[in-house]
Amino acid sequence: MKKNKRTRFGSAMRGGKARLWGGLLLTAVAATGVGPSLAQDNPPAFPGKDWPMYGGSYNNQRYSLLKDVTVANAHQLQSKWIFHVDGITGLETVPVVMNGVMYVGGFNQVDALDARTGNIIWQFRRKPANGGHQRGAAVANNKVYITTDDGHVLALDARTGAQLWESKGGPKTTFTGGAPLVANGKVIVSGNRFSVASPGGFVQAYDAETGDYKWTWTALPAAGDPAANSWGGHAAGGGPIWLSGAYDPELKMVYYGTGQPNPQWNGKGRPGDNLYSDSEVALDVDTGKLKWYFQNTPHDTHDYDSTEIIMLIDTMFQGKPRKLAVQANRNGFFYILDRTNGQFLQGTKFVSRVDWGSLDPKTGKATPDPAHEPTVKGTTTCPSTAGATNWPSPAYNPVTGMFYVAASEGCGINTLASSVPDSETSYVESPDELNAWQIYTRALDLKTGATKWDYKQIRSNHYGPGMVTTAGGIVFSPEQFGQISVLDARSGRSLWHFNTGDLITASPITYSVNGKQFFAVASGTNIVTFGLPDKAPATEKKP
Amino acid sequence: MKRSLAAIFLLSLAILPAQAQRRQAPVGPPNPFWGNAQAVTDGEQIYNQHCTACHGVAGGSGEIGPAILSDTEGLRGQLSDGEIVDVTRAGVPGTVMPAWTGRLADDDILKIGAYLHSLRGTAIDNPLPGDVAHGQEIFFGKGQCSSCHMMNGKGALKGPDLTNIAAERKSPQIVDDLTKAQHKIYGDGGAHLRALPTMDTYDPVHIVLKTGKPLDGVLLNQDSYSVQMIGYDNELHLLDRADIKTVTKNPALMPTDYDKRLTKDEFTDLMAFLSRQGRKAPAAAPGRGAANPE
Numbered sequence: 001m002k003k004n005k006r007t008r009f010g011s012a013m014r015g016g017k018a019r020l021w022g023g024l025l026l027t028a029v030a031a032t033g034v035g036p037s038l039a040q041d042n043p044p045a046f047p048g049k050d051w052p053m054y055g056g057s058y059n060n061q062r063y064s065l066l067k068d069v070t071v072a073n074a075h076q077l078q079s080k081w082i083f084h085v086d087g088i089t090g091l092e093t094v095p096v097v098m099n100g101v102m103y104v105g106g107f108n109q110v111d112a113l114d115a116r117t118g119n120i121i122w123q124f125r126r127k128p129a130n131g132g133h134q135r136g137a138a139v140a141n142n143k144v145y146i147t148t149d150d151g152h153v154l155a156l157d158a159r160t161g162a163q164l165w166e167s168k169g170g171p172k173t174t175f176t177g178g179a180p181l182v183a184n185g186k187v188i189v190s191g192n193r194f195s196v197a198s199p200g201g202f203v204q205a206y207d208a209e210t211g212d213y214k215w216t217w218t219a220l221p222a223a224g225d226p227a228a229n230s231w232g233g234h235a236a237g238g239g240p241i242w243l244s245g246a247y248d249p250e251l252k253m254v255y256y257g258t259g260q261p262n263p264q265w266n267g268k269g270r271p272g273d274n275l276y277s278d279s280e281v282a283l284d285v286d287t288g289k290l291k292w293y294f295q296n297t298p299h300d301t302h303d304y305d306s307t308e309i310i311m312l313i314d315t316m317f318q319g320k321p322r323k324l325a326v327q328a329n330r331n332g333f334f335y336i337l338d339r340t341n342g343q344f345l346q347g348t349k350f351v352s353r354v355d356w357g358s359l360d361p362k363t364g365k366a367t368p369d370p371a372h373e374p375t376v377k378g379t380t381t382c383p384s385t386a387g388a389t390n391w392p393s394p395a396y397n398p399v400t401g402m403f404y405v406a407a408s409e410g411c412g413i414n415t416l417a418s419s420v421p422d423s424e425t426s427y428v429e430s431p432d433e434l435n436a437w438q439i440y441t442r443a444l445d446l447k448t449g450a451t452k453w454d455y456k457q458i459r460s461n462h463y464g465p466g467m468v469t470t471a472g473g474i475v476f477s478p479e480q481f482g483q484i485s486v487l488d489a490r491s492g493r494s495l496w497h498f499n500t501g502d503l504i505t506a507s508p509i510t511y512s513v514n515g516k517q518f519f520a521v522a523s524g525t526n527i528v529t530f531g532l533p534d535k536a537p538a539t540e541k542k543p
Numbered sequence: 544m545k546r547s548l549a550a551i552f553l554l555s556l557a558i559l560p561a562q563a564q565r566r567q568a569p570v571g572p573p574n575p576f577w578g579n580a581q582a583v584t585d586g587e588q589i590y591n592q593h594c595t596a597c598h599g600v601a602g603g604s605g606e607i608g609p610a611i612l613s614d615t616e617g618l619r620g621q622l623s624d625g626e627i628v629d630v631t632r633a634g635v636p637g638t639v640m641p642a643w644t645g646r647l648a649d650d651d652i653l654k655i656g657a658y659l660h661s662l663r664g665t666a667i668d669n670p671l672p673g674d675v676a677h678g679q680e681i682f683f684g685k686g687q688c689s690s691c692h693m694m695n696g697k698g699a700l701k702g703p704d705l706t707n708i709a710a711e712r713k714s715p716q717i718v719d720d721l722t723k724a725q726h727k728i729y730g731d732g733g734a735h736l737r738a739l740p741t742m743d744t745y746d747p748v749h750i751v752l753k754t755g756k757p758l759d760g761v762l763l764n765q766d767s768y769s770v771q772m773i774g775y776d777n778e779l780h781l782l783d784r785a786d787i788k789t790v791t792k793n794p795a796l797m798p799t800d801y802d803k804r805l806t807k808d809e810f811t812d813l814m815a816f817l818s819r820q821g822r823k824a825p826a827a828a829p830g831r832g833a834a835n836p837e
Contacts, residue, residue: 086738100781114771114781119764121771121779123741126822127710157693159779162704164696166822513781 042249043140051097051509053138054179054244055393056468059312062395064510067472068517069532074474074486074495076532080518081118083527085111087129090503091522092391093136094179096144097511098158102520104527105137105179106130107149112161116513118529122161126154135244135506136179138187141208145180145187153180153187153206167206170213171195175204176242182208183247183254184285190256192240194218200277201239201258205288215288219258219276232271237262239277242307243391248323251340253282253291255312255325259305265374265385265414266301269421273298278306280327280335282342292342296329297366301374302356302414303385303427304331309393309466311403312339317447318346326446328394328405330387331366333359334449348449350389350442351409353382353435374414374425384412384437385427386462393466393507395475400489402443402452404475406464410437429461437461441477441485443492453492455485465521466507476519478504484521484530500528574628576650576657578669586658589651597639602662608640612662624663628656666709666717666818671811678816681809688813691796694820700773701761701796702745710821717817721801721810747793748772752786761796 047056048065056062069077085091088106095104102115107130112121130149138145143155143164151174153167167187173194181188186205194202194216201219206212219239221227228236240259247254258281261267261274276290278297283290297304311326317336325339332354336346344364357368372381387408394405410430417424429437439462441455457464460480467477469489478484482504486496502524510519520529576582591600602611611627622630631652634642643652661669682688689698692705708717742764750758750772760774770782770790802810 084739099779101779114764114769116781117766117769119766119769119771120739120741121763121781126707155696157696157700157704159773159777160693160700160704162693162696162698162700163706164693 047510049097049512050099051095051511052140053096053181054094054136055246055309056509058183058247058249060246060309060393061311061313061398062393062466062468062507063397064468064470066470066510066512066517068512068515069470069474069486069510069519070472071474071488071495073532074472077486077496077498077519077530078533079498080529080531082529083111083113083118085522085525085527088131088133089525090133090505091525091527092133092177092506093522094393094507095509095520095522095527096137096139096179097509097520098139100513101158102511102527103137103139103144103158104522105134105144105146107132107134107147107177110137110144110146110156110161112144112158113527115511115518115529116516118527124156124161124163132177134177134179138180138182140182143208145182145208147175147177147180147189149174151175151191153189153211155187155208155211165211167211168213170204170206171216173202173204176240178242179244181244181247181254184249184252185209186214186285188245188254188285190241190243190245192242192259194220198222199237200262201241203241203245203254203256203283203288205285217281217283217288217290219279219281221275227275230272230275231261232269234270236274238264238274239279240305240307242305243309246310246312246325247285248312248339251282251323252285253339254285255280255282255310255339257281257306257308257310257327259307260297260300260303263422263425264303265425265427266416266421266423267299267373268419271299274300278304278331280306280310280325280337280342282325282339294335294337294342294344294364295366296327296333296335297331297357297368299368301368302331302372302381302412304329304356304387306330308387308389308391311394311396313396313398313446315398315446326396326403328389328403328407328444330383330390331356332383332388333366334403334444335364336446336449337364346449350405350444350449350451351383351407353409353411354388355382374416374427376416376419378413378415380411380413380430380435382411382435383408384410384429385414386410386412386429386437390463391466392464392505395467395469396446397469397473397475397489399471399473400443401446402489403446404441404443404467404469404477404489406457406466407440407442407454408437408461408464409440410461411435439464439480441467441475441487441492443475443489455487455492455494457483463505465504468508468510468519470510476508476510478508478521478523480504482523484508498530500524500526502526574624574653574656574660576653577624577660579657580669580672582654582657583661583669585651586654586656586661589647590655590658593643593647594655602659611659624656624660627659628652631655665712665821666714667821667823669714670709670818671714671718671814673811673813673815674808675812675815675819677809678812678814681805681813682816685809686801686805686813700777701747701775703743705817705820707821709818710823714814714818718814720797720799721813722799724799745796747796749789749791749793750782751788752782753788754786755788758782762792765790 102113104111108126110124155164175191198218204216205214220236238261245254245256261277279293279295281293296306313324325337333347334350347359392406414427439457439460443452457479464480465478469475475487482500500523504523506522508521518531597608632644691702746762760772764771
């Protein structure tokens with residue numbers, strides 16, 4: 001294992017405050033005899049040997065610089081080890097890896113594993129056992145950050161699992177299963193019901209060194225915010241925030257997507273855009289203040305959450321070098337925004353049928369089609385409420401210029417229980433074969449949004465897992481029913497496949513230890529890993 | 544055999560709804576005597592006078608009534624501490640378990656409940672008396688505990704983290720850990736494990752690599768091909784067996800004569816401190832956080 005270097009400790013000491021912290025840490029070290037706290041100021045722009053957070057790096061591109069596994073040798077991949085996670089079924093966690101240690105997080109628990117062998121190094125369990133679907137931990141500053149089912153963030157020593165702190169202060173609430181995001185000295189978490197007064201989504205930050213509460217941003221507008229007038233007098237509700245965000249260290253903004261307004265499919269009682277539901281939002285990392293928002297689906301009546309992963313890409317776009325925020329949205333449009341200010345640049349359909357509404361080509365503002373409002377009789381609408389894509393993480397390969405996404409073709413029928421405003425609602429998968437749901441691993445040209453190739457995940461119809469792409473020119477793409485394929489990133493050609501024997505609905509990662517590249521993904525109750533064959537053992541001379 | 548299994552299954556189906564209903568019954572006010580050392584002592588005496596004949600010493604095994612503390616056969620895990628008090632008060636109709644209301648003062652029933660709670664709970668449910676602040680000084684000072692253990696982020700990495708020790712162990716166990724040799728539990732005997740265990744023995748090892756480089760530290764795990772250890776350099780070392788020349792186990796680091804190293808008062812106060820370190824598990828599990836944007 002590569003040793004942590006003191007130089008990295010030094011890198012944490014930029015700026016006055018950081019210097020002060022460094023001083024305090026050194027004092028603490030002298031007092032307790034523990035080695036230096038090995039701060040990692042900013043993780044690499046792209047994941048290499050480590051995979052320290054849910055999206056691999058702040059930009060969420062899931063593009064790894066590792067290239068041991070290539071188009072030429074991917075057919076040699078083999079399973080390396082399997083770890084059974086006790087007490088959680090249907091794992092949705094994305095393991096994180098730092099310095100050869102894999103951390104498999106859940107609510108109230110972490111397993112720290114030797115990432116080469118799967119051997120347990122330590123386990124952390126806080127009572128009560130939860131078993132709920134939580135999407136993982138984050139590792140930074142020599143600490144592992146996890147969330148608890150009673151609304152706390154915990155920091156554990158990455159080497160031993162010793163509990164360093166439990167978050168302090170701030171409003172008491174509970175979190176959704178999104179993995180924590182560590183950015184600019186803060187641990188950032190999210191939830192879907194902030195308080196009785198603000199029964200909707202929120203993003204919350206705690207100090208990454210001390211656990212002290214810092215700020216909360218609520219997806220439902222506070223009193224005095226003109227956005228509060230976008231509910232037609234109806235009490236605002238919804239805007240849940242399910243997934244981990246992205247972070248731009250230069251702009252000092254975090255990016256999150258918010259979920260649907262409530263009541264979910266019945267918009268009669270809440271005329272207006274219903275801000276800030278179904279929006280991509282940029283928040284100041286230090287204060288939590290809203291810098292900009294872009295609402296993908298105004299006045300949503302189909303549960304088109306905007307909580308899908310927001311990806312940050314810096315590239316030439318429409319003739320200019322730009323900082324983009326890219327999202328394949330549940331509503332079927334592939335959005336490209338300028339992430340400095342939220343300006344709409346492009347929106348294209350990435351599934352074959354999108355009939356719920358249309359976009360203004362200049363502003364990107366959507367106009368829902370009244371003919372597709374849910375009715376008592378039932379209204380068929382495309383995409384379905386399950387979405388053109390959902391929580392599976394997409395990936396972007398800057399070499400191919402392609403954006404890879406788990407695209408779900410299909411329509412759904414939304415039904416109102418009665419014509420009374422706020423009545424109960426439901427939805428079903430469209431029963432006719434033409435509109436049956438089908439998932440593809442779909443490669444989109446980033447610049448045009450056009451489909452470059454499709455890989456049909458036969459039998460997969462629902463949500464499915466995400467993917468990872470690498471400098472080796474491949475896309476590692478698991479499927480809903482346990483199949484994993486490695487695809488040629490340029491053509492979508494299948495190079496290798498493996499059946500894990502259980503459902504997969506989490507996104508995979510790649511990492512390396514001692515120069516050996518691994519892939520890992522949660523399947524059912526297990527973490528399953530893959531790598532190339534070891535070299536033949538050297539012949540030992542017998543004494 | 545098959546038939547008897549089926550019968551048990553059917554029986555359990557018949558019992559389940561009643562149990563489920565009982566679980567949902569509103570829980571009364573918490574027992575005011577929980578954690579009160581005097582009440583626990585009183586409760587033990589009252590229990591020994593009235594309860595041992597059926598339920599055994601310390602609720603361990605009963606000739607007539609069920610064991611109260613056994614994991615598999617008794618009431619543990621089936622009845623909450625509050626429900627045990629309710630059953631004690633009202634009895635179990637149709638069995639030899641009488642209603643103790645009327646036979647014992649209600650405070651005495653609650654004291655029995657506090658005693659059983661102390662047996663069932665961990666140290667934090669029944670912390671030991673003493674000067675907690677002074678115990679903390681001993682932990683980080685004369686006792687040198689923090690030269691091996693961490694507590695709330697302060698201390699060292701050679702031994703297990705003690706931040707939550709009082710929620711994980713009972714007070715007598717903690718006392719034994721500090722005063723009796725061989726306080727470690729080596730394996731679970733013939734237990735049928737349900738999951739991979741961590742290696743919690745914290746064996747100190749001296750490793751010599753094939754390069755000749757020595758490494759000293761505490762073993763965290765090992766198998767036929769690899770070794771995981773935390774070095775005294777405070778680094779995690781993940782080693783291949785192929786790179787290792789020798790692994791030598793050294794004597795345990797944990798002193799077990801703290802009752803002699805410390806004065807009586809110092810030891811008492813250290814125990815008062817340790818038996819309060821941890822987070823009380825909530826009485827009822829909060830709902831599972833919803834995960835999916837469905």
